[in-house]
Amino acid sequence: MTENAAGRFRYEAPRSVPAGLVEIRLRNDGAVPHKAQLWRISGNRSVAQAQRTGRPLPDWLNTAGGVALTEPGRTGTTVQTLAPGRYYVAGSGNERGVVAQLRATGTPTTGELPRAAARINAYDFAFRVSGLRPGRQAVEFRNTGAEPHHAYFAPMRAAATVADALRFFSGRGYVGPPPVDVDGTRETVVIEGRERQVTELDLPAGRYALVCFVRNRAGGPQHTELGMFQALTIR
Numbered sequence: 001m002t003e004n005a006a007g008r009f010r011y012e013a014p015r016s017v018p019a020g021l022v023e024i025r026l027r028n029d030g031a032v033p034h035k036a037q038l039w040r041i042s043g044n045r046s047v048a049q050a051q052r053t054g055r056p057l058p059d060w061l062n063t064a065g066g067v068a069l070t071e072p073g074r075t076g077t078t079v080q081t082l083a084p085g086r087y088y089v090a091g092s093g094n095e096r097g098v099v100a101q102l103r104a105t106g107t108p109t110t111g112e113l114p115r116a117a118a119r120i121n122a123y124d125f126a127f128r129v130s131g132l133r134p135g136r137q138a139v140e141f142r143n144t145g146a147e148p149h150h151a152y153f154a155p156m157r158a159a160a161t162v163a164d165a166l167r168f169f170s171g172r173g174y175v176g177p178p179p180v181d182v183d184g185t186r187e188t189v190v191i192e193g194r195e196r197q198v199t200e201l202d203l204p205a206g207r208y209a210l211v212c213f214v215r216n217r218a219g220g221p222q223h224t225e226l227g228m229f230q231a232l233t234i235r
C-alpha cells in the first residue's frame with residue numbers, strides 16, 4: 001500500500017488468487033502504520049455499498065482476516081485460508097483512499113497453518129493468551145467465539161495503573177493524559193467467529209492493555225464494554 005502527502009492511501013492487490021491456504025503480505029510504503037483488513041462480499045453487492053454499511057452488518061458482508069498493523073517500510077505477513085469469493089482490502093474504517101479488490105477462485109487448496117509458539121484466543125467476550133515473548137513473532141490468532149474480534153495491544157505508560165487503562169478504554173469520561181501510548185499500538189485485523197490465522201506481531205517487552213473495540217454484528221457496545229479488556233506483561 002502507498003499513501004500521498006494528504007494521507008490518502010492506495011491498496012494494490014492481485015486481481016485473482018487461488019482460494020484456500022494463502023500467505024498474504026502487506027508492504028507498507030506509506031508514512032504511518034497501516035493494516036490490510038480483508039472483507040468478503042457475497043452476491044453482487046458493490047464495494048461502495050459495503051463501505052457504507054454500519055451495524056447491523058448484513059449477511060452478505062464478512063470480515064475476512066488480513067495483515068496486522070505494519071510499520072512504514074516493513075512487510076507484514078499472515079497465513080490463513082481464503083474461501084472462494086470476492087474481497088476488498090482496506091485499512092481502518094476511518095481512513096480515506098482507494099481500496100484493492102480481488103477474487104479467490106478455484107477449488108480451495110488444503111494445508112495446515114504453520115505452527116506458532118504464541119497464541120491469542122479471542123472469544124465472546126474475553127481473551128486467552130499464551131506464549132507471547134518480546135520482539136517480532138508469529139502468533140496464532142483464533143476466534144473461537146461467534147462474533148467478530150480483533151486483538152489491540154496498547155503499551156501502558158510507566159505510571160499508569162490497570163484501573164486507569166480500564167477506565168480509559170471503557171470510555172466513561174477518563175480525564176487527563178492517556179494512560180497508554182496510543183501511537184505505539186499493535187493490532188491484528190478483525191476475523192469472524194470460528195476463523196483463525198497466523199500473523200506477525202512485534203511486541204517490545206513491557207505492560208500492555210489488550211482490548212477489542214469491535215461490536216457484535218447486530219450492533220451494541222464495543223467489546224471492551226463486555227469484558228474484552230486484559231492487562232498483561234510481556235517479558
Ligand SMILES: [Cu+2]
Nearest residue numbers: 149212214223
Ligand atoms: Cu471483540
